[in-house]
Amino acid sequence: MKEIIHEAVQKNRKALSEFDSKRVIAMAGVAVTREMLVRTKDEAIGAAREIGFPVVLKGCSAELTHKTEYGMVKVGLHTQEEVALAFGDLMSKGMELDGILVQEMVDGERQFVIGLSRDPQFGPCVMFGLGGIFTEVLRDVSFRVAPITENDALEMIDEIRTKDILGAFRGSPAVDRNILAKALVGVGNLGVEIEEIAEIDINPLIVTDDRPIAVDALVILRNPSVS
Amino acid sequence: MKDLNKLFYPESVAVIGASENILKWGSIIISNILDGGFEGKVFPVSTKNDIVYGRKASKTLKEIGEPVDLLIITTPANTVMGILRECVETGIKNVLIVSSGFSEAGEDGKSLENEMRDFALDNGINIIGPNTMGMANFKTKFLGMNPFVRLNPGGISLMAQSGNVGNQIMYWAEQQSIGMSKFVGSGNEAVLMCEDYLDYFNRDEDTSVIIMYIEGVDNGRSFMEAARRTTRRKPIVVLKGGRTDIGSKAAMSHTGSMAGSIRIFASAMEQSGVSLVETQAEMLTLASAFDAMPLPKGNRIGVVTLGGGWGVITADECEERGLVLPPLPGNVKDRLGQMLPSFWSKGNPVDLVGQPDPNLFRESIEAMISSDAYDAVILLGVINAFKTVLRFYSASVRLGKKSEINLDQLEHQLDRMQNVFLDDISKLMDTYDKPIYPVALISQTDQPIVYWPKENRKYGAMIFKTPEEAVSCLAKQYRYSQYLQRHGRE
Numbered sequence: 001m002k003e004i005i006h007e008a009v010q011k012n013r014k015a016l017s018e019f020d021s022k023r024v025i026a027m028a029g030v031a032v033t034r035e036m037l038v039r040t041k042d043e044a045i046g047a048a049r050e051i052g053f054p055v056v057l058k059g060c061s062a063e064l065t066h067k068t069e070y071g072m073v074k075v076g077l078h079t080q081e082e083v084a085l086a087f088g089d090l091m092s093k094g095m096e097l098d099g100i101l102v103q104e105m106v107d108g109e110r111q112f113v114i115g116l117s118r119d120p121q122f123g124p125c126v127m128f129g130l131g132g133i134f135t136e137v138l139r140d141v142s143f144r145v146a147p148i149t150e151n152d153a154l155e156m157i158d159e160i161r162t163k164d165i166l167g168a169f170r171g172s173p174a175v176d177r178n179i180l181a182k183a184l185v186g187v188g189n190l191g192v193e194i195e196e197i198a199e200i201d202i203n204p205l206i207v208t209d210d211r212p213i214a215v216d217a218l219v220i221l222r223n224p225s226v227s
Numbered sequence: 228m229k230d231l232n233k234l235f236y237p238e239s240v241a242v243i244g245a246s247e248n249i250l251k252w253g254s255i256i257i258s259n260i261l262d263g264g265f266e267g268k269v270f271p272v273s274t275k276n277d278i279v280y281g282r283k284a285s286k287t288l289k290e291i292g293e294p295v296d297l298l299i300i301t302t303p304a305n306t307v308m309g310i311l312r313e314c315v316e317t318g319i320k321n322v323l324i325v326s327s328g329f330s331e332a333g334e335d336g337k338s339l340e341n342e343m344r345d346f347a348l349d350n351g352i353n354i355i356g357p358n359t360m361g362m363a364n365f366k367t368k369f370l371g372m373n374p375f376v377r378l379n380p381g382g383i384s385l386m387a388q389s390g391n392v393g394n395q396i397m398y399w400a401e402q403q404s405i406g407m408s409k410f411v412g413s414g415n416e417a418v419l420m421c422e423d424y425l426d427y428f429n430r431d432e433d434t435s436v437i438i439m440y441i442e443g444v445d446n447g448r449s450f451m452e453a454a455r456r457t458t459r460r461k462p463i464v465v466l467k468g469g470r471t472d473i474g475s476k477a478a479m480s481h482t483g484s485m486a487g488s489i490r491i492f493a494s495a496m497e498q499s500g501v502s503l504v505e506t507q508a509e510m511l512t513l514a515s516a517f518d519a520m521p522l523p524k525g526n527r528i529g530v531v532t533l534g535g536g537w538g539v540i541t542a543d544e545c546e547e548r549g550l551v552l553p554p555l556p557g558n559v560k561d562r563l564g565q566m567l568p569s570f571w572s573k574g575n576p577v578d579l580v581g582q583p584d585p586n587l588f589r590e591s592i593e594a595m596i597s598s599d600a601y602d603a604v605i606l607l608g609v610i611n612a613f614k615t616v617l618r619f620y621s622a623s624v625r626l627g628k629k630s631e632i633n634l635d636q637l638e639h640q641l642d643r644m645q646n647v648f649l650d651d652i653s654k655l656m657d658t659y660d661k662p663i664y665p666v667a668l669i670s671q672t673d674q675p676i677v678y679w680p681k682e683n684r685k686y687g688a689m690i691f692k693t694p695e696e697a698v699s700c701l702a703k704q705y706r707y708s709q710y711l712q713r714h715g716r717e
Contacts, residue, residue, distance in 0.1 A: 122447035
């Protein structure tokens with residue numbers, strides 16, 4: 001994990017790509033989507049078959065922090081033909097990419113966010129809240145100063161106003177809070193242990209059945225010796 | 228950890244810049260010390276005045292010729308470095324600098340403050356301030372500060388990063404007869420910082436509750452550690468100034484844009500077992516509650532009320548703050564049924580349907596507080612209820628009714644009855660080690676907020692002004708109690 005980060009910092013990168021961001025948070029204990037980074041159309045089709053349809057294709061690059069805005073996300077691809085078409089489309093945008101990310105499509109109505117930020121006085125802080133595209137409008141989030149215990153994590157989960165959707169909801173079972181809590185503890189530890197990580201956004205974290213899975217993630221870097 | 232004992236318990240004090248010009252700090256401080264009843268030695272130091280308030284003034288520190296536990300400087304900023312050098316020569320280790328003109332006053336002031344800090348740290352001198360309203364110890368009646376309050380000694384110690392906020396809090400405390408232990412205005416915190424005071428109050432045996440007005444902390448982590456060490460031993464109540472929530476402008480992530488400083492501060496306090504309040508008035512009330520009453524061990528509340536409406540309001544407040552009102556257990560219901568009129572509520576809240584009989588209240592409270600089903604009892608409407616009777620009488624007298632009754636005497640008599648009632652409340656808290664929250668029917672801002680029993684008992688009876696105030700206090704005390712259950716009490 002440290003290698004991924006040191007390499008990016010040395011290359012003067014401001015952030016990790018989605019693929020690398022997820023590798024880092026996965027090692028910290030956050031469940032992420034099954035996904036593969038590919039460079040050719042055939043690889044993309046092979047990956048989609050291995051992961052299982054439907055899949056999502058995303059342009060993947062450390063420079064690309066707002067994929068949706070640039071039309072670099074193609075969702076709901078059910079066939080090899082659709083994957084091939086989407087692959088061509090993404091490659092034709094003329095952006096410099098590490099490759100194309102082929103990803104399992106995770107479905108679920110409940111979306112959360114986990115984040116990490118650094119406060120000038122208190123240092124690394126973990127955030128939990130309601131995720132999805134309205135996160136910043138609703139601002140239904142809670143914070144804790146890292147490192148946190150699982151008990152702290154369970155408390156902050158219960159602090160959001162919309163905590164009721166963590167219970168059994170519209171035919172889905174209650175969210176497994178212990179998995180969420182472990183993810184929060186892990187993200188907090190990343191902030192404490194890895195100085196080079198400035199901020200993290202894991203949004204959305206989608207719940208299928210009772211399990212939360214990170215569908216998108218962004219690790220923002222800093223050079224501690226400079227700042 | 229710094230030894231601040233002499234600083235807070237000085238037996239001898241010198242004031243530099245002492246004068247009788249009543250609007251100047253040199254007079255304000257020394258007259259407050261002399262008039263406040265301090266029994267230690269007081270040495271005025273002045274180059275201009277030979278006598279200050281009947282005492283011979285020394286020209287220099289050396290001239291005093293006796294040990295000085297605390298030196299208070301009221302002369303301009305540019306004199307301070309010279310005075311500190313004299314402190315080294317005369318062995319003075321504790322200094323309070325009232326003077327302004329340091330880091331709050333531009334670049335020159337900032338470099339002067341840095342020079343002063345380095346000098347103080349090199350020579351092991353403790354400094355309160357600069358730019359502070361002073362400090363006080365109400366037990367030894369040492370009032371080295373601006374506010375001319377005369378508080379009873381109590382368990383609450385106050386640290387304020389703003390002198391005027393501290394000032395106002397202490398005048399309110401005086402108005403409501405709230406006893407305090409110590410006050411310190413931390414000023415610019417050049418040498419002693421808020422976590423130093425926190426650590427000191429933590430170890431100070433005369434302090435049972437710590438209240439702090441904080442605008443900012445330099446090192447959040449070390450403040451948090453100091454708070455965590457302290458809350459396992461005694462409660463801390465913090466009022467944070469500057470609550471406007473703006474996210475960090477430099478943030479690149481969505482998380483960063485939502486991480487406003489007050490949110491993080493509040494979370495850090497929550498993690499450290501600190502109780503946050505929104506207003507100065509709330510700060511004093513909650514601190515008094517911590518000081519006077521046992522902590523609720525759980526969130527199951529019994530309510531005894533003089534009328535139905537208050538019970539409803541209180542039940543709503545409890546519900547919104549995570550407190551529950553369990554139904555009456557059979558044995559409690561039987562016990563209450565035997566003494567109440569047949570039309571009583573038969574549920575929790577226990578509605579005494581307008582019977583302001585103190586005995587009935589006392590019996591009902593005991594029936595509730597003695598039951599394993601409840602962790603705390605809220606009592607609505609009997610306190611100060613007699614004041615309405617006084618108004619009935621005075622109106623009838625104004626309307627020409629001839630009355631034999633002397634209103635002053637009647638008020639006095641009713642006051643005594645109320646004190647007997649409050650005494651019983653304190654006794655019940657002692658017996659069952661559970662808190663009782665009495666709310667006044669007519670609240671008075673100049674009434675003592677705590678009735679302390681004459682006998683040597685652990686707990687005093689509070690008088691809350693509104694049901695909201697009582698429930699809010701209860702909820703915050705319960706939260707602290709939960710924190711202690713999780714983290715262990717020392």
